[in-house]
Each structure stands twice: as structure tokens, then as C-alpha cells.
Amino acid sequence: xxxxxxxxxxxxxxxxxxxxxxxxxxxxxxxxxxxxxxxxxxxxxxxxxxxxxxxxxxxxxxxxxxxxxxxxxxxxxxxxxxxxxxxxxxxxxxxxxxxxxxxxxx
Amino acid sequence: xxxxxxxxxxxxxxxxxxxxxxxxxxxxxxxxxxxxxxxxxxxxxxxxxxxxxxxxxxxxxxxxxxxxxxxxxxxxxxxxxxxxxxxxxxxxxxxxxxxxxxxxxxxxxxxxxxxxxxxxxxxxxxxxxx
Numbered sequence: 001x002x003x004x005x006x007x008x009x010x011x012x013x014x015x016x017x018x019x020x021x022x023x024x025x026x027x028x029x030x031x032x033x034x035x036x037x038x039x040x041x042x043x044x045x046x047x048x049x050x051x052x053x054x055x056x057x058x059x060x061x062x063x064x065x066x067x068x069x070x071x072x073x074x075x076x077x078x079x080x081x082x083x084x085x086x087x088x089x090x091x092x093x094x095x096x097x098x099x100x101x102x103x104x105x106x
Numbered sequence: 107x108x109x110x111x112x113x114x115x116x117x118x119x120x121x122x123x124x125x126x127x128x129x130x131x132x133x134x135x136x137x138x139x140x141x142x143x144x145x146x147x148x149x150x151x152x153x154x155x156x157x158x159x160x161x162x163x164x165x166x167x168x169x170x171x172x173x174x175x176x177x178x179x180x181x182x183x184x185x186x187x188x189x190x191x192x193x194x195x196x197x198x199x200x201x202x203x204x205x206x207x208x209x210x211x212x213x214x215x216x217x218x219x220x221x222x223x224x225x226x227x228x229x230x231x232x233x234x235x236x
Contacts, residue, residue, distance in 0.1 A: 004110075007117035014124035018150075021131030025143075033140045033197040040189060041134055041147040045127050048150060051158040052120050055165040063174050070155075070178045074185035081192035084200055 008056050015052065019045045036080050043073050112164050119161035126154035140202035144190055151186050155179070 022045060026038040047069050050062045126149050133146025159175045197203050198213065205211065 004113055004117045007114075007121050011117075011120045011124040014121070014128045018124070018127040018131035021128075021135045025131075025134045031140065031197070031200060031202040033193055033200065033202045034143060036193055037140065037143050037147050038134055040193075041130055041151070044147075044151045044155070045131075048123055048127055048154060048158055051155070051162050052124070055116055055120055055158065055162040058165060060162075060166055060171055060174070063171070063178075067174065067178050067181070070181040071185065074189045077189035078192045081189075081196035084196040 116161040116164040123154040123158035139204040140197035
């Protein structure tokens with residue numbers, strides 16, 4: 001097992017961990033915008049995994065898929081952001097928006 | 107043991123992309139509001155993807171791969187700011203941005219000024235267009 005193999009294995013493990021963390025935020029996310037950011041990032045991690053698979057396996061079969069995803073990934077975020085309105089505002093923040101340095105912790 | 111330097115460099119670039127993806131995952135999970143989560147999420151979207159595609163070009167070592175990779179990078183660089191702009195505006199509108207974390211909010215000044223000077227038609231439009 002050479003150095004390159006170790007690096008490849010570490011790449012796969014780190015990508016899987018990143019996808020898990022992003023998935024956690026996707027489930028938790030308090031607002032629709034947080035979920036949209038997380039799902040955008042999840043798609044990016046998938047694209048990165050596809051590219052890493054191509055580079056490690058020495059083929060270029062997934063390249064059209066990567067090209068299409070890079071071009072169309074933006075549509076989901078734009079479509080969701082278009083229909084997010086003020087009515088989705090969280091109730092505790094619409095009543096009295098917090099101002100000033102108080103509550104900087106957390 | 108002979109070391110293939112281009113293969114080693116490709117593996118290091120792949121690892122760089124994966125580290126950026128992991129840092130973005132940690133940031134998205136732990137940062138407090140939507141804007142800082144977007145800040146964390148942008149790193150693998152641009153730099154991580156470019157590093158991994160460079161590794162792919164190094165690993166496949168053909169010019170045709172480079173020709174297919176360049177439009178991917180161009181499309182990603184063009185479309186990521188569009189998504190960030192729309193999401194940031196929507197997040198500001200629905201209150202996913204924590205005001206107490208901002209040092210200076212110039213958009214709020216502009217909205218106040220527009221609401222002071224504008225009459226009822228301006229106020230009606232400010233709900234959608236701010």
C-alpha cells in the first residue's frame with residue numbers, strides 16, 4: 001500500500017464525512033434558506049466525489065454528468081429563493097429583531 | 107521505490123479538495139446564521155472543484171480532458187455567485203440573517219431611506235424588491 005493509496009483512501013473518507021455533516025444540517029436547518037445552502041453543498045460534494053472517482057479510477061466516463069451538474073445546480077437555489085417570501089419569517093424574529101452587540105455569544 | 111510525481115500531485119490535489127469539503131461541512135453545521143453558512147459552503151464549490159479537476163487532468167493526462175474540464179470550471183464560476191446572491195437576498199428577507207452578528211448593515215440603511223422618501227407605491231413594492 002503506497003502513499004498514493006493512503007491519500008486516495010483519506011480523500012474518500014473525508015468526502016463521506018463532509019456529506020454526513022451537510023446532511024445533518026439539511027435535516028436540522030431552521031429555515032428554508034439553511035436547507036437550500038446545505039443541499040447546494042451536498043450536490044457539490046457529490047460532484048467532488050464523481051471527479052475523485054474519475055481521477056482515482058483513471059476514466060472520464062462521468063465528465064458529461066459533472067458538466068451538466070455544474071451548469072444546472074444553480075436552478076434549484078434560484079427557484080427556491082424566488083418563492084421565499086416574508087411570510088416565511090420566523091415568528092420570534094419578526095416581532096422584535098435583535099439589534100446591537102447583545103447576544104453575540106453562541 | 108520509484109515515485110510517480112504526477113500521480114502523487116494528483117492525489118494531493120484530491121486530498122485538498124476533500125479537506126475543503128470537510129471544512130465546509132463543519133462550517134455549515136456549526137456556523138450561526140445563513141450568511142456565514144454560505145461563506146463556509148463556497149470554498150469547495152470553487153477552489154475544491156478546481157483542485158479536483160486539476161487532479162483529474164493530471165491523472166488522465168490528455169488534452170481532451172482539459173477541454174472538457176475548462177467549461178465545467180467556467181460554468182461553476184459563473185453560476186455560483188448567482189445562487190449565492192439569490193439565497194443571500196432571500197435569507198435577509200425572511201430573517202435568517204442574525205443582525206447582531208453584523209458590524210455594518212448598509213442594506214438596512216438603504217431600505218430605511220427608501221421607506222422614508224417613498225410613498226405608498228414604494229412601500230408596496232419594497233416587500234418584494236428589497
